[in-house]
Amino acid sequence: MRRAGATASRFAAHKAGTREIFHILSGRLEIQTTREVITLDGGDTATIRVDVAYGFVSVGSVVSKLIRLILSA
Secondary structure, eight states: OBOTTOBOOOBOOOSTTOEEEEEEEESEEEEEESSOEEEEETTOEEEEEOSSOEEEEEESSSOBEEEEEEEOO
C-alpha cells in the first residue's frame, strides 16, 4: 500500500524475460519503465516486463492498494 503521491523505490532490472503482474485494488498507480509508462485504476490488472529498471507512484488523492506477483523467467 502506498500513500497517494508517494513514490516506491526504483527497482533494478530483473533477469531477462521476468514479468510482474500488478492488480490494483483501489486508487490509481503509474508504472514507469525505461520502455513505457502505464496508468492503472482500481480493478485493472497488467503484466509488465521487468527486465528493465522500473518503479511506480500512486497518483491522485486515493491511497493505492495493489497486489504484485513476480514471475521469474
